[in-house]
Amino acid sequence: MKIVKRGSETAARLYADHRLRNGLEVLRYRLLGAEIDKGLLFKLFVYVILINVAFIYIKPILYMVTTMVKDAQNILDPTVIWVPRTIFLGHLQQASEMLNYGKSFLISISLASSVAVLQVFSCAIAGYAFARLDFPFKKVWGALLLFTFIMPPQITILPSIMLFKEFGWLNTFLPMVVPAIFGHGLKGAMFVIIYRSFYSTLPKELDEAARMDGAGPFRMFFRVMFPISRSATVVVVLFSFVWNWNDFYFPSLFMFTAENVPLSITLARMAGEMKLAEGAGEITVYAEAIKMAASFLIIMPLLVVYLFAQRWFIEGVERTGLVE
Amino acid sequence: MRFNRKLESATLRKLEGSLFIAPWVFGFMVFVAFPLGYSLYMSFHQVKITVSSVNYTFIGLSHYREILIANGSLLYEELFPFLRESAMMIPIILVFSLLVAILLNLRFPGRTLFRVIFFLPVIFSSGQIVQEFIAQGEGSLSIMETLRIDYYLREYVPGGWAAPIQKVMSSFVLVLWYSGVQILIFLAGRQTLPAAVYEASRIDGSGPWNTFWKITLPGLVPYIFLNLMYTVVDLFTFPSNPIVSRVNTSNYGSSSALAWIYFLIILTVVLLTLFLYSRVDKSLSGKR
Numbered sequence: 156m157k158i159v160k161r162g163s164e165t166a167a168r169l170y171a172d173h174r175l176r177n178g179l180e181v182l183r184y185r186l187l188g189a190e191i192d193k194g195l196l197f198k199l200f201v202y203v204i205l206i207n208v209a210f211i212y213i214k215p216i217l218y219m220v221t222t223m224v225k226d227a228q229n230i231l232d233p234t235v236i237w238v239p240r241t242i243f244l245g246h247l248q249q250a251s252e253m254l255n256y257g258k259s260f261l262i263s264i265s266l267a268s269s270v271a272v273l274q275v276f277s278c279a280i281a282g283y284a285f286a287r288l289d290f291p292f293k294k295v296w297g298a299l300l301l302f303t304f305i306m307p308p309q310i311t312i313l314p315s316i317m318l319f320k321e322f323g324w325l326n327t328f329l330p331m332v333v334p335a336i337f338g339h340g341l342k343g344a345m346f347v348i349i350y351r352s353f354y355s356t357l358p359k360e361l362d363e364a365a366r367m368d369g370a371g372p373f374r375m376f377f378r379v380m381f382p383i384s385r386s387a388t389v390v391v392v393l394f395s396f397v398w399n400w401n402d403f404y405f406p407s408l409f410m411f412t413a414e415n416v417p418l419s420i421t422l423a424r425m426a427g428e429m430k431l432a433e434g435a436g437e438i439t440v441y442a443e444a445i446k447m448a449a450s451f452l453i454i455m456p457l458l459v460v461y462l463f464a465q466r467w468f469i470e471g472v473e474r475t476g477l478v479e
Numbered sequence: 480m481r482f483n484r485k486l487e488s489a490t491l492r493k494l495e496g497s498l499f500i501a502p503w504v505f506g507f508m509v510f511v512a513f514p515l516g517y518s519l520y521m522s523f524h525q526v527k528i529t530v531s532s533v534n535y536t537f538i539g540l541s542h543y544r545e546i547l548i549a550n551g552s553l554l555y556e557e558l559f560p561f562l563r564e565s566a567m568m569i570p571i572i573l574v575f576s577l578l579v580a581i582l583l584n585l586r587f588p589g590r591t592l593f594r595v596i597f598f599l600p601v602i603f604s605s606g607q608i609v610q611e612f613i614a615q616g617e618g619s620l621s622i623m624e625t626l627r628i629d630y631y632l633r634e635y636v637p638g639g640w641a642a643p644i645q646k647v648m649s650s651f652v653l654v655l656w657y658s659g660v661q662i663l664i665f666l667a668g669r670q671t672l673p674a675a676v677y678e679a680s681r682i683d684g685s686g687p688w689n690t691f692w693k694i695t696l697p698g699l700v701p702y703i704f705l706n707l708m709y710t711v712v713d714l715f716t717f718p719s720n721p722i723v724s725r726v727n728t729s730n731y732g733s734s735s736a737l738a739w740i741y742f743l744i745i746l747t748v749v750l751l752t753l754f755l756y757s758r759v760d761k762s763l764s765g766k767r
Contacts, residue, residue, distance in 0.1 A: 197687075201582050208579065209596045211652050216599070281503035289489075290496030296504065303511055305708065305749045307716040309726040310738040311514035313521065317533070318514060337506025345709070347503070352705070356671050372495040390667065394660070397602055457602045465595050 223247060223448035230444065246441060250448035253428075254421045263400055263417040264456070266328050270335045271395035274346055275388055277338035282350025283380055287362060288372070300351075304344035312408060319409060326413035331405055341398055341405060346391045353387040354380065393464050397457055418453050425449060518735040526731035542736035554740065557721040562744075565714050567644065568654050572710050573703065576658040580665030581695065600659035657713070661706045668702030669695070697763050704756045708749060715745045 226243035250256075284290065285297060319330045334340040338347055357380075365375045381388075403419040410416055416424075429442055522542055524535040546554055583594055672695065680690050716723060722741055726734045 198587065201585065201587060204578070205582060205593050208655065209593060211655055212596055212599050215603070277502060277506075280499055284496055284499035284503070288496030288499055289492050290500050291493060293496075296500065296507075299507060299511075303507065305712050305745060306511070306515075307712075307723065307738070307742055307745060309716065309723050310518055310735075310742045311511060312726065313731050313735055313738075314514035314517035315510070317517070334506060334510045336502070337510070338503040339506045339510045343506075348705070352701070372499070376499075386667070390663065394601070401602075454602065461598065461602060462595065465591070465598070 219447045219451055219454075223250075223444050223451055225444055227441070230441075246444045246448040247452070249441075250425075250445050251452055253425045253445070254418065254449055254452060256418075256452060259416065259418045259421045260456070262415055263419070266331060266417055267396050267399040269328075270331055270340055270399045271392050273332065273335040274338070274340055274343055274395045275391050277336055278343060278346035278391060279350050279381055279384060279388065280376070281338040281347045283354050283376060285347065285351040286354035287357075287380075300344055300347060303339070304348060308404070316408060324409075326410050328410075330409040331399070341402055342394070346395065349391055350384065350387055353384055357383070389464065389467050393461070396460065400457060422449055422453055518738060521731050522735035522739050524732050528731070538732075542733045543740065545733065546737055546740060554722070554737075558744070561721055565711070568657070568714065569707070569710050571651075571654050572658050572661060573706055575655060576661035576706065577665050577699070577703070579658070580662050580669055581691075583662070583666055584669045597662055598659060600656045601663070602659075603656065657710075660713070661710060664702055664706050664709065665699065668699050668705075672698040700756075700760060700763060704752070704760075707752050707756070711745070711748055711752065715741075715748075 221239060223246050224242045224244065225239045226241060226245070229239040229241065229243070232240075281300075285293075285300065290296075315330070316325070319325055322329070324330050324333075331340065335343065361379070362375060365379050370378065400417075401419060403423060406417055406420050407423065410420070426446070429446070433442065521535070523537060523539060525538050527534040527536075579597060583590065583597060676694055676698075677690065680694055685693070714720070722737070726738045726741075
């Protein structure tokens with residue numbers, strides 16, 4: 156009798172235990188999920204982090220946009236912090252006049268896009284050679300590629316100025332464009348490295364198959380390798396375009412007395428003028444609004460390009476089948 | 480006969496490779512190697528530029544002596560705080576961008592929107608624009624003031640470090656702003672990891688935590704290294720960096736010497752990371 160009772164007690168305890176464990180399991184499943192991206196707790200955590208960081212990134216842009224549309228009344232009104240009562244576009248107009256926007260915009264866009272196109276081709280070829288081809292002293296050149304990557308441009312800037320002066324290239328775009336033809340230029344080494352790491356992840360069978368089909372190295376590169384590197388290409392085009400668009404350092408040293416300068420230089424010149432005016436006692440409440448309007452005018456084309464390229468970026472990545 | 484043919488094809492391949500790398504090598508010679516040698520040459524000379532010609536007077540190491548010893552304030556007063564700042568910024572940037580990249584790689588509603596937003600820093604942080612934002616005080620976090628972090632720092636942290644920590648804290652947003660490229664590199668790196676491996680680990684019953692430490696992180700080691708290098712180089716060569724802005728055309732000789740000293744410092748840091756990386760890589764490949 157006793158034994159049976161004890162047995163049923165154990166069974167009951169076991170059963171309760173089992174239910175509890177089951178409940179915990181279900182709870183755990185709901186909260187943490189079977190996979191990392193399925194749990195409720197995890198999703199909450201993800202969104203909290205993402206939204207916070209997104210806010211940090213967006214805030215200056217909001218500030219820029221709201222400041223530039225404030226007229227005098229809104230600027231002086233302390234109750235207006237974020238949302239102005241009226242929208243005033245005069246600052247934008249004034250900023251675009253000060254920046255000489257039409258001309259500088261064309262210069263910036265032709266400079267940045269030509270460098271981007273050249274860098275994509277030259278860096279893809281170099282990256283491909285580094286990743287999959289054999290040539291004499293490959294290790295030495297690989298080390299020199301890394302060296303170029305870590306070398307600050309400041310160390311070669313002075314001799315470069317002298318060199319380009321010798322060529323008669325100062326105050327033209329050639330100092331920015333010509334190095335790009337050879338896979339150098341602004342952050343060229345990084346783009347070569349991006350392509351190199353992309354090409355070295357591809358399976359070896361790929362070139363063997365192409366070789367069996369009788370494709371020569373050039374044909375193989377342009378028909379097989381370059382087209383499948385689309386995701387790397389989108390990244391490189393985007394980076395190259397954006398960085399060349401924003402770059403102030405090289406143009407300021409290579410084209411310092413030029414009349415036709417890209418937007419980054421006109422912005423710096425404009426800031427200088429405004430500082431001078433401020434120093435001369437012309438204090439204006441508009442200074443900040445105009446500065447923000449100018450910043451907006453410079454950033455806006457990039458934002459447009461980027462919003463367009465973002466689609467390509469994801470699409471490119473997904474087409475190559477790299478995404479889960 | 481067979482041996483001959485094999486040799487021939489090997490030479491042919493080398494020839495093809497040389498053809499592909501030739502433009503880059505040529506560019507390297509003209510735009511990197513030559514200016515590099517020339518700047519080294521100038522750093523040992525007093526350079527005087529006249530209208531018709533450039534005159535060089537050999538003065539040996541005196542530019543270096545001037546910068547390193549005689550007028551040390553130029554370098555040390557700005558260099559050491561900057562190095563301390565970087566020592567803190569680099570890990571923050573790396574961990575933050577890794578976290579964000581992994582989150583962005585997950586599937587959730589609104590992923591595209593977040594990707595759009597998280598790439599914004601790449602557009603902003605490279606230009607003059609970011610300078611404007613810093614000037615407007617957009618770089619600070621208000622939470623630092625509410626928690627009175629400044630006070631605790633001054634109280635408990637040894638002298639040389641308090642100011643750089645404070646500076647990093649006060650420009651914490653800026654640190655996050657520098658992470659755009661790193662996020663993208665990690666994102667791209669994460670996508671090179673094959674989905675099949677993740678599927679296999681899922682079938683084997685490994686949880687998300689284990690999957691991260693055993694698969695994702697080791698797989699990302701080359702990209703962590705790439706990002707580390709990138710962050711170091713980016714921080715050290717940013718045109719608004721205190722030391723970089725001193726390299727200008729006012730005095731070619733002494734500017735070149737400064738650039739070289741600075742470069743040797745960067746090289747030391749990078750070699751150190753390279754050494755660390757090789758150690759990490761070796762210990763990981765031992766496990767694999």
